[in-house]
Amino acid sequence: MTFSHLKTGAVLAVVLLTTGCNSTFNLSSSGSSRNAELVWGQFGMEDGSFTKPRVLAIDQQDRLFIADRSGRIQVFSRDGEFLRKWWLPKYKNGMPSGLTIDDDGNLLVADTHYFRMLVYQPDGKLLKDRTIGGFRGYRPGEFNLVTDVDRDSQGNYYIAEYGEYDRIQKFTPEGEFVLQWGKLGRKPGEFVRPQNITIDKDDNVWVADACNHRIQVFSSTGKLLKIWGEEGHEPGMLNYPYDLCLDEKGHLYVCEFGNSRIQKFTLDGKLRGVWGTYGRDKGQLSRPWSLARDSKGRIHVIDTYNHRVQRIRL
Numbered sequence: 366m367t368f369s370h371l372k373t374g375a376v377l378a379v380v381l382l383t384t385g386c387n388s389t390f391n392l393s394s395s396g397s398s399r400n401a402e403l404v405w406g407q408f409g410m411e412d413g414s415f416t417k418p419r420v421l422a423i424d425q426q427d428r429l430f431i432a433d434r435s436g437r438i439q440v441f442s443r444d445g446e447f448l449r450k451w452w453l454p455k456y457k458n459g460m461p462s463g464l465t466i467d468d469d470g471n472l473l474v475a476d477t478h479y480f481r482m483l484v485y486q487p488d489g490k491l492l493k494d495r496t497i498g499g500f501r502g503y504r505p506g507e508f509n510l511v512t513d514v515d516r517d518s519q520g521n522y523y524i525a526e527y528g529e530y531d532r533i534q535k536f537t538p539e540g541e542f543v544l545q546w547g548k549l550g551r552k553p554g555e556f557v558r559p560q561n562i563t564i565d566k567d568d569n570v571w572v573a574d575a576c577n578h579r580i581q582v583f584s585s586t587g588k589l590l591k592i593w594g595e596e597g598h599e600p601g602m603l604n605y606p607y608d609l610c611l612d613e614k615g616h617l618y619v620c621e622f623g624n625s626r627i628q629k630f631t632l633d634g635k636l637r638g639v640w641g642t643y644g645r646d647k648g649q650l651s652r653p654w655s656l657a658r659d660s661k662g663r664i665h666v667i668d669t670y671n672h673r674v675q676r677i678r679l
């Protein structure tokens with residue numbers, strides 16, 4: 366099924382095979398129509414082009430690392446200049462759904478359909494001894510579909526997954542299993558596709574619980590600290606939150622796949638800003654997957670179905 370015939374403001378009800386959730390989402394225009402500061406990228410396989418880019422991460426030099434459905438990771442300057450690329454070891458079964466830059470400057474890859482986390486140096490060298498997982502299963506250290514990974518201040522890894530085992534597993538810096546929490550469900554502390562995680566300065570784990578349309582926050586030992594979010598299309602409500610990031614001023618930025626917009630909240634869920642509507646024009650989005658914040662406080666958004674990146678201030 367394609368969506369090229371849809372007009373801005375149209376409402377589409379569809380079984381979301383791409384999300385792993387059975388529900389509907391809304392393409393109505395509910396956000397701000399302010400233009401983006403910068404828009405770049407186009408459909409294609411050439412260097413600097415994309416085929417449905419999914420995820421990005423930004424390092425301390427504001428270089429953007431972007432994975433798309435071609436099986437490659439491309440690196441760009443903050444203004445979209447192509448720098449280099451490399452190919453994933455395997456990509457026939459599917460592509461990564463999470464990227465993170467750790468404190469060492471390495472790129473952590475949620476290699477979703479190969480049930481593992483990969484670690485690359487910024488130049489694309491795979492650190493094979495840092496791989497965690499690679500076996501499908503429910504036992505500690507095994508995974509179903511890995512969605513994202515992050516590290517805390519002690520160097521511990523947190524790896525999220527969905528499928529039969531919607532949970533988060535924690536590992537030491539050496540890759541040894543520590544603990545796990547969560548299961549498939551809709552009660553507090555349970556998940557239906559924990560699509561993205563990020564670690565705050567206190568080592569709390571923030572989770573975009575995508576198909577439950579909410580945000581959950583846990584301690585580093587898995588204790589539930591807070592939960593907020595309500596399914597819907599009005600400002601302040603959530604519809605398939607796929608990615609999130611924090612700033613140093615107490616704000617959380619959420620990328621909504623279902624509502625094709627970015628929202629800015631306080632840490633307890635109070636709305637502070639909305640950007641984006643569904644569409645193809647500058648300042649509009651089509652089912653965005655990911656966002657990241659650079660050193661200047663600007664938000665870079667992966668505009669997935671438009672095969673491009675937009676840079677905004679919110």
